[in-house]
Amino acid sequence: MRGSLRVGRVFGVPIFLHFTLLIIMLLFAYVFGFTSGSILGFELGYGQLSLDWPWLLLLGAIAAILFFASVLVHELAHSLYAIKRGYVISGITLFIFGGVSQIEKTPENAPGEGIMAFVGPLTSLIIGAVILPFYLVLESTSGNEALQALVITLSIISFYNLFLGAFNLIPAFPMDGGRVLRASLAKKMGFLRATEVAANIGRVLAVVMAIVGIFFSIFLAFVAIFIYIAAGEELRDTRVRVALKGLKAKDIMTSGASAVSAQDTVASVIAKMVSEKRTAFPVSDGQHVIGLITTSDVSRVPEKNRALMPVSKIMSSSPEGVSPETEAVDVLDKMSSSRVLNMPVMDNGNMVGFITQADIARVVQIAMETSRGKHPQTSTGTNKP
Ligand code: ZN
Secondary structure, eight states, X not given: OTTEEEEEEETTEEEEEETHHHHHHHHHHHHHHHOOOEETTEEOOSTTSOOOHHHHHHHHHHHHHHHHHHHHHHHHHHHHHHHHTTOEEEEEEEXXXXXXXXXXXXXXXXXXXXXXXXXXXXXXXXXXXXXXXXHHHHHTSOOOHHHHHHHHXXXXXXXXXXXXXXXXXXXXXXXXXXXXXXXXXXXXHOHHHHHHHHHHHHHHHHHHHHHHHHHHOHHHHHHHHHHHHHHHHHHHHHHHHHHHTTOBHHHHOBOOOOOEETTSBHHHHHXXXXXXXXXXXXXXXXXXXXXXXXXXXXXXXXXGGTTTOBGGGTOBOOOOOBOTTSBHHHXXXXXXXXXXXXXXXXXXXXXXXXXXXXXXXXXXXXHXXXXXXXXXXXXXXXXXX
């Protein structure tokens, strides 16, 4: 995630903090420190204690840190199980809406996806359930402010872990429960259809949450927007992966485009794009292909500069490419992890073609249009527990 700071490793997994975490930590420290709400018998704030405000703020900050430590433990449960099953985890990021484990590589057939999704909420429920009796025993004793502060801390951590576990078991994307549901439905109806069901439940839930949020809690409304968008992204991502399954770089690449010269002007290349109806061309220095020029590159050049500027100034030079035999899904992962919009396809040092985002979008569109009404049986996919 952009805007994240790496703070260390836990069990070999790199941990990143996103800058939005600071905002939510301050908000939580304030809410925990200065309010005194209670839900289902759990005390959720220190506001009732007769302490000066710096003490309340300090207690609030401690509770906020413990809360996000709980989120981290939840994510670690996902990641450590995933690593055991052969997934490559590039890290865990904590951000405004919680935590996310980034999967860099999914092994063939995504083994144990359902269990991997389940261990996170299970861990949260266990933490909440283990702390609960300590809270219940201490709650009935009367003591000084320090003891009461401890009781409220136990209450907050127990409640939020139980909440985190229960909330994430909701069977809808992007919650963990959505992944558990998909894994169980995929056997019967296929991976893509199962993803659609779980994503649609997520969207309906988000709409309901947003409506409730408008009246009761603006934060809930924000969470609803996040859930709606994330459910759609999950579905889109799965559609792309299903469409690309079984295809190689050579199957989806654009080939046969004659190279333009590095000295050609931007204006002349735009004219060539229009007349040949292509969105990208290789750029040659006369002997070798040295880069790519795409519609998005030329669109960034102001109109008045196009007549004189050579394409060599604005082309994307991406000498490192993929082989024609590389799996199309791996090409996609490589493009998104290195944040490039196009990828040359190299064979023995020669560019034999290139793959643009537009190429991938076209393949996905064709696959979706030709499979309308029938749902391909496939069991591979992406996973962000
Ligand atoms: Zn989770």
